[in-house]
Amino acid sequence: MTAIPYTLTARHKGFNRAEIVDQNFIEFVQLWQGDVQAPLGGHSPVLPGSALNGQGFRELLESQLISRHLDLMARVLRVQNKVFYTIGSSGHEGNAMVARLTRHTDPAFLHYRSGGFMAERFRKLPGMDPVMDSALSFAASMEDPASGGRHKVWGSKPLWVLPQTSTIASHLPKALGTAVAIEQARRIGHKLPIPEDSIAICSFGDASSNHATAQTAFNAAAWTAYQKLPAPVLYVCEDNGIGISVKTPNGWVANNFRHRADLDYFYADGLDLAEGYAQVQEAVEHCRTTRRPTFLHLRTTRVMGHAGTDFEIEWRSVEELFAVEASDPLLRSAEIALSSGLYTKESLLALYEATRKRCFEAAEDADRRPRLSTLEQVMKPLAPYTPAAVKAEAERTDYRDRRLAAFGSEDKLPENQPPRHLAIQIGQALHDIMAKYPESLLFGEDVAQKGGVYTVTKGLNKTFKGSRVFNTLLDETIILGLAQGYANMGMLPLPEIQYLAYFHNACDQIRGEAASLQFFSNDQFRNAMVMRVASLGYQKGFGGHFHNDNSIAALRDIPGLVVGCPSRGDDAATMLRTMTALAKVDGRVCAFLEPIALYMTKDLYEAGDGQWQFGYPAPGEAMTLGEGRVYGQDANDLVVFTFGNGVTMALRAARTIEAELGWKVRVVDLRWLAPLNDAFIAAQAKSAKRIIVLDEGRKSAGVGEGIITAIVEGGCGATPLERVVGADTYTPLAGAALLVLPGDADVVAAARKLA
Numbered sequence: 001m002t003a004i005p006y007t008l009t010a011r012h013k014g015f016n017r018a019e020i021v022d023q024n025f026i027e028f029v030q031l032w033q034g035d036v037q038a039p040l041g042g043h044s045p046v047l048p049g050s051a052l053n054g055q056g057f058r059e060l061l062e063s064q065l066i067s068r069h070l071d072l073m074a075r076v077l078r079v080q081n082k083v084f085y086t087i088g089s090s091g092h093e094g095n096a097m098v099a100r101l102t103r104h105t106d107p108a109f110l111h112y113r114s115g116g117f118m119a120e121r122f123r124k125l126p127g128m129d130p131v132m133d134s135a136l137s138f139a140a141s142m143e144d145p146a147s148g149g150r151h152k153v154w155g156s157k158p159l160w161v162l163p164q165t166s167t168i169a170s171h172l173p174k175a176l177g178t179a180v181a182i183e184q185a186r187r188i189g190h191k192l193p194i195p196e197d198s199i200a201i202c203s204f205g206d207a208s209s210n211h212a213t214a215q216t217a218f219n220a221a222a223w224t225a226y227q228k229l230p231a232p233v234l235y236v237c238e239d240n241g242i243g244i245s246v247k248t249p250n251g252w253v254a255n256n257f258r259h260r261a262d263l264d265y266f267y268a269d270g271l272d273l274a275e276g277y278a279q280v281q282e283a284v285e286h287c288r289t290t291r292r293p294t295f296l297h298l299r300t301t302r303v304m305g306h307a308g309t310d311f312e313i314e315w316r317s318v319e320e321l322f323a324v325e326a327s328d329p330l331l332r333s334a335e336i337a338l339s340s341g342l343y344t345k346e347s348l349l350a351l352y353e354a355t356r357k358r359c360f361e362a363a364e365d366a367d368r369r370p371r372l373s374t375l376e377q378v379m380k381p382l383a384p385y386t387p388a389a390v391k392a393e394a395e396r397t398d399y400r401d402r403r404l405a406a407f408g409s410e411d412k413l414p415e416n417q418p419p420r421h422l423a424i425q426i427g428q429a430l431h432d433i434m435a436k437y438p439e440s441l442l443f444g445e446d447v448a449q450k451g452g453v454y455t456v457t458k459g460l461n462k463t464f465k466g467s468r469v470f471n472t473l474l475d476e477t478i479i480l481g482l483a484q485g486y487a488n489m490g491m492l493p494l495p496e497i498q499y500l501a502y503f504h505n506a507c508d509q510i511r512g513e514a515a516s517l518q519f520f521s522n523d524q525f526r527n528a529m530v531m532r533v534a535s536l537g538y539q540k541g542f543g544g545h546f547h548n549d550n551s552i553a554a555l556r557d558i559p560g561l562v563v564g565c566p567s568r569g570d571d572a573a574t575m576l577r578t579m580t581a582l583a584k585v586d587g588r589v590c591a592f593l594e595p596i597a598l599y600m601t602k603d604l605y606e607a608g609d610g611q612w613q614f615g616y617p618a619p620g621e622a623m624t625l626g627e628g629r630v631y632g633q634d635a636n637d638l639v640v641f642t643f644g645n646g647v648t649m650a651l652r653a654a655r656t657i658e659a660e661l662g663w664k665v666r667v668v669d670l671r672w673l674a675p676l677n678d679a680f681i682a683a684q685a686k687s688a689k690r691i692i693v694l695d696e697g698r699k700s701a702g703v704g705e706g707i708i709t710a711i712v713e714g715g716c717g718a719t720p721l722e723r724v725v726g727a728d729t730y731t732p733l734a735g736a737a738l739l740v741l742p743g744d745a746d747v748v749a750a751a752r753k754l755a
Helices: 017-031 054-078 093-101 115-124 130-138 172-188 212-226 252-257 273-290 318-326 329-339 345-367 375-379 387-394 400-407 422-436 460-464 476-488 500-514 569-586 645-661 678-686 704-716 734-740 744-754
Strands: 200-205 233-239 264-269 294-299 440-444 469-471 492-497 529-535 562-564 589-595 629-631 638-642 665-669 672-674 691-698 721-726
Touching (some): 054 115, 054 130, 093 200, 093 233, 093 264, 093 329, 115 130, 172 200, 172 212, 172 500, 212 233, 212 476, 233 273, 264 273, 329 345, 387 569, 400 422, 422 440, 422 460, 476 500, 476 529, 562 569, 569 589, 638 678, 638 744, 645 665, 645 691, 691 704, 691 744
Parallel strands (some): 233 294, 440 492, 492 529
16 A cells, blocks of 8 residues: 555644544545556456456445445534444445445345445445435434334345344354255255355454354354355454454464364455455355355454544554554555546545535434334334234144154044153154244254154154254354254244253343344344253252253343243143244244153152143144133132142142142143233232242242232232242252252142241
């Protein structure tokens, strides 16, 4: 790059760095003294030897200028409360090359410094305006086409840019999942919403590449490629050498990724359009043709700080700031524009100022547009629910031929079998669901040939083959990343997390990503899935904390997530039908908690009574979201609210209470834990003389608080109430577990206190 021909050191630390960066460009153009080559045509190389032609350069330059002036506009109008986001793309404008060399149907999961990429991708479809769309997003306008004013995100439904929030590196697993899903579709005969040779694009910063979530995505990509399985994901590491204020060691990214097996490394200079274009092109073509995971190391810089509130002069030397600002890629683009003869100084500055004017006018216009003003408006896309359509889908039975093929014959249909226990009925329900939905996939650790740790998925792999039922590597983050990728491509994923304790390793894939996508995309994108998790306590013979986890609070805290927990086999089948319908119809993310201790339970009161085995419900039966089950509907002396393992516990305790105290006991199995059905709880509480809330979760973080709140807010706060709950501790091994978890005797003791 030509040296900047004016004295940077004259600019002292009291100046606004955004103003300096702005002025640098203007002065660079005004003072430029380089040679001008002979005028070239639009299809000629912009500079000798460059793969980028003149017309392509013009358009990339325009995209770079749009990105830059959106940043400058945001710094000015933020202090006037007209825009609400100042994390900019300045220094990263070279990512526009990635947009130009890929297609608008290549799903993109973008770094927040992707203004150049977005401006360039907007060219792919006529009639779209990157400036106005971005301005609406900056202004948090309801008319923002990406998120409806809920967040400043780079996103577009027609351009296949799925909005990302700011959780560091959490989008890398689902980008890999999307790439795998593109290839999986062919194997299961699923029609993709995009071309079959599409690739998934995922950009992130150099600092983010060190995050555990990023590392697990790179590992899984290489693990996939090592087995010769296609995974066409283009990971774009935009290396600006710094993460907020922490510098990336010089050469770290190249050293860390250049020689990784099965993650193909390419380097490109994102500061120089003429030089970097061919380098980016090589990486994109490699990814598309080889279908292998590809790592593009894109050189960038960061000017104007991390965000508007980052006053770099307080922690960086003036000399260092001058050096960073001198590496501004727009100065190199200006040099190319002038030396190529494509622009004169006057025409380039005119374009620069016209772009500034366009961005400010759009921002002022966006500021006049309506913003979210009611809670209803804010929450509208979070958890859509259309009861009639969900019911119709859950009860749909037009797949009889596929069902007969799955089970083998009429005689072998599960509804024609004797009553069975929970594990068997879940397995039967999964066979049913996979027959009903040819686009469904079931995957996780050990789920295929082994049939899961508890044999719940036994036989599915044989019936539906390895293209639909398969094992993954032991990594919950990737399991849920794959689920999101399959959902992005219109499939119905049924991921299994082996134990609830293991879910916490990957909680953000649901909390920060899957469950938030509808909210932050204004319901334009969905991550419909049903996540199965072996859960809760009381497992005998094999336990300890990691196999007896009752931390449901972590799930109940995720906005929009549906959480269900059956205690018996017939309920499991009808609940799964409803959950898959919720996913298909309303795009909901569902968590199906399977009580491990009840998997094989056949008896209720005494050995051999067989009273906890139930017949399989006919295909047309389903359970309404929020619908509970009541045992002893007319019994009012004592009402026990519970779920999961608490149901059998309460029923056994009820016998003792009735014999000892003479009370008639009603047991209410909530079944749905999020959202809790407050109206149902209040209705059951109104006729109760006494109440026990039985919750095996920990005292300070269970389901019981929500139940009690529903009772009190429902007007039953004066009813005598006791809570039976687990202790605030991890679950120990062997018999000691029963010291921290509630038992039958605790329920009886609570009743005695109420007496």
